Amino acid sequence: MPKSLISIHDFSKDEMLHILDMAAKFEANPFQTILKGKVVACIFFEPSTRTRLSFETAANRLGARIIGFSDADNTSVSKGETLKDTIKMVSNYADLIIMRHPLEGSARYASEVSGVPVINAGDGANQHPSQTLLDLYSIFKTQGRLSDLSINMVGDLKYGRTVHSLLQAMSHFSPLFTFTAPDELMMPQEYKKYLLSKGISYRETKELTEYLNDTDILYMTRVQQERFLDPIEYERVKNVYSLNASMLDGCRSNMRILHPLPRVNEISTDVDSSEHAYYFEQARNGVFTRMAIIAYLLGKEI
Amino acid sequence: MEKHLKVSAIKNGTVLDHIPAEQLFNVIDILRLYTIDKQVTFGTNLESKLLGKKAIIKISDKWFKDDEINKIALIAPQAKINIIKDFEVVEKKVITIPETIRGIVKCMNPMCVTNHQPVTTIFTTIAVEPEIQLLCHYCEKITDNKNLKIISNY
């Protein structure tokens, strides 16, 4: 079975650092068409324009050709073809498959039936490892290191898969975690146990401003209405977890704000012009990180 | 010794005792006892100090491999396995929950690929005490004791 990237656990600490190193090289010189003659399949069983464009840009920059579909409606899938048959067919045509699918575990299954590497571009609420690697790259770029940082995660820490993956990936680098969340959306017990087992400390708060001044990375996430039974409670939480420029006065000069985007109202637009805002550059970093992942899985070194 | 055997003794074979009564047919299913051509006798809703109501299965001239018999540990953790030769118990086996479980258990996550595509489930046993916790190889979610459902072979 060729090496795939399905879950952040699939990459060791050294492999993650290697990906970041390659991403930096691609950023320094984005014109490296080392995948000329290769075919990359982007198969999206549910639409996600943002992720698809980022991956397709990455594959294009590497000189690969792209085939695929952007939602399953007009394909053989909608005619009842099994996932296995679709993957078998596509892996006959392509050198690498980038897949997004609403079912959890679908990407792992695809990597087991595919003859070529698979990159998981999101399997339902489960994993989205390229997002985690681009987050790591953004943290590394803004802080100059990954180790011993104060990482403050804010918002939906219960359901947010990006924070869970980032937590696991950062656990290699002895961080101090802060979990800022309302009661309804607190970091689940299983992740706190995981941190304890690795000897990593964390603190929890409901107040966004409480630990803001000793934070290096402020990782904001979207608080989604559908997580709340009570619409009044949602309104309250939404307003409490909204960052604005006046809150940033006392924070560290190296502090940077990350957000997987799209944002709704977690970050007020008056933060955008602050030196602490980094979420748009973060999205740009995604292309270099994905170039690195694709090249690495196809055995190309730069 | 039982004074009056509710299920008659066998000369050679395997006796599975202390099965929770409600799990009898799941045990038969997991071990695929309906496919073997040897004598199988069973009794259920028998009195048990340990379980309240228990079931017992006796299979003549049949011995199981450990990894085969361990599959029932998920639903009958207190089961006692006696190997019979010439009407005597020659070996008692303790069953343990396997580290990897293929098939048998259904993933409790309704969005898991194994509940929508023809995929055999695979779990890693991550805890046995105080309750069984199985980690799904595909969706990476945990199925625990309370939500443990057996996939029927039928």
Ligand SMILES: [Zn+2]
């Ligand atoms: Zn599952």
